[in-house]
Amino acid sequence: MRIGIAGAGAFGAALAVALARTGREVTLWARDAAAVDKARESRRVERLPEIDLPASIDIVSDLDALLPCDTILLALPAQATRGFVTAHAEALAGKVLVACAKGIDLTRLTGQTAIIAEAVPSATPALLTGPSFAADIARGLPTALTLACIDEGCGAALQAALSTPGLRLYRTADVIGAELGGALKNVIAIACGACIGAGFGDSARAALMTRGFAEMQRLAASLGARPETLMGLSGFGDLVLTCSSELSRNYRYGLALGRGESFDTATTVEGAATARAVTDLAAARGLDLPISAVTARMVAHDLTPHQALDALINRPLKEESE
Ligand SMILES: NC(=O)C1=CN([C@@H]2O[C@H](COP(=O)(O)OP(=O)(O)OC[C@H]3O[C@@H](n4cnc5c(N)ncnc54)[C@H](OP(=O)(O)O)[C@@H]3O)[C@@H](O)[C@H]2O)C=CC1
Numbered sequence: 598m599r600i601g602i603a604g605a606g607a608f609g610a611a612l613a614v615a616l617a618r619t620g621r622e623v624t625l626w627a628r629d630a631a632a633v634d635k636a637r638e639s640r641r642v643e644r645l646p647e648i649d650l651p652a653s654i655d656i657v658s659d660l661d662a663l664l665p666c667d668t669i670l671l672a673l674p675a676q677a678t679r680g681f682v683t684a685h686a687e688a689l690a691g692k693v694l695v696a697c698a699k700g701i702d703l704t705r706l707t708g709q710t711a712i713i714a715e716a717v718p719s720a721t722p723a724l725l726t727g728p729s730f731a732a733d734i735a736r737g738l739p740t741a742l743t744l745a746c747i748d749e750g751c752g753a754a755l756q757a758a759l760s761t762p763g764l765r766l767y768r769t770a771d772v773i774g775a776e777l778g779g780a781l782k783n784v785i786a787i788a789c790g791a792c793i794g795a796g797f798g799d800s801a802r803a804a805l806m807t808r809g810f811a812e813m814q815r816l817a818a819s820l821g822a823r824p825e826t827l828m829g830l831s832g833f834g835d836l837v838l839t840c841s842s843e844l845s846r847n848y849r850y851g852l853a854l855g856r857g858e859s860f861d862t863a864t865t866v867e868g869a870a871t872a873r874a875v876t877d878l879a880a881a882r883g884l885d886l887p888i889s890a891v892t893a894r895m896v897a898h899d900l901t902p903h904q905a906l907d908a909l910i911n912r913p914l915k916e917e918s919e
């Protein structure tokens with residue numbers, strides 16, 4: 598089986614490397630023909646420097662080269678997925694499309710698989726998510742992720758096809774829960790970065806992670822997720838990784854907010870748009886998600902980290918379980 602990957606950024610390239618190293622046939626597509634020519638020559642991509650791409654990976658800019666692939670991983674930023682699958686709906690018809698992005702689509706406030714189902718109804722949507730930095734995967738460091746698919750037969754086939762000796766995949770049919778865990782943890786990671794950047798300390802970060810996790814569980818439950826999914830790799834696991842490592846772009850973006858520094862706008866920071874989406878979802882569902890709300894306002898430069906802290910810490914006292 599030849600596996601296609603759309604998007605030759607850090608994650609797409611890392612997955613291509615991990616799969617190619619174990620003998621899978623991989624086609625890696627990127628939109629920029631000049632960048633593809635450069636990558637074919639140098640066997641490197643800009644967003645994953647220092648990693649050599651095995652010669653067996655076919656790097657292409659012509660989307661037709663993905664046509665022989667029955668399974669295509671979509672490793673694009675979350676807000677780009679809708680445009681991509683809509684523009685290429687005909688070519689993607691009938692394929693197994695595995696979303697790898699971690700974000701809520703701002704247009705319709707849905708997860709990645711709902712975008713796929715809407716744009717390409719004949720495709721089988723799935724999701725690959727969980728705690729992993731692209732560089733770790735590319736280096737073959739041990740990693741465990743979640744493979745979510747409503748079609749359980751397809752989920753089991755994908756689990757086998759995408760697992761490698763270093764990359765252990767667990768399977769679930771709870772796509773909604775897995776999507777929300779991956780998307781919402783990015784918002785909390787921005788909050789945690791801002792907390793550390795502003796000098797509020799590790800104890801405050803632990804409080805934000807814990808109360809942020811409660812917000813993730815509250816929103817996910819209201820959208821039909823299974824509670825145990827949020828406790829797993831795609832929720833709790835990725836929250837821990839992203840809120841505690843400077844390898845995370847969401848966390849580093851938060852650090853910059855906390856320090857009052859600027860941040861490179863070309864860097865993919867999924868939690869920024871998803872914070873807005875979460876605020877809209879919470880309003881529509883009458884949910885109280887205060888950490889996500891102040892994070893969205895910090896991202897919009899409508900609150901400073903100190904004002905955000907004041908807003909959180911001066912809320913009326915309450916039961917922890919509420
Ligand atoms: N990096 C990581 O450690 C991990 C990332 N992820 C998730 O994977 C997703 C992608 O992240 P990542 O690879 O790191 O991001 P990068 O910023 O490294 O790369 C994004 C890629 O998407 C391409 N792209 C952007 N917009 C479009 C578009 N409209 N059409 C086609 N291609 C487009 C970019 O192309 P161009 O260069 O031409 O702009 C670039 O190659 C995110 O949701 C992220 O959360 C998940 C786990 C780990």
Ligand SMILES: O=C(CO)COP(=O)(O)O
Nearest residue numbers: 727728729730845846847
């Ligand atoms: O999702 C990730 C780790 O699991 C990558 O995090 P960032 O997008 O914050 O870099």
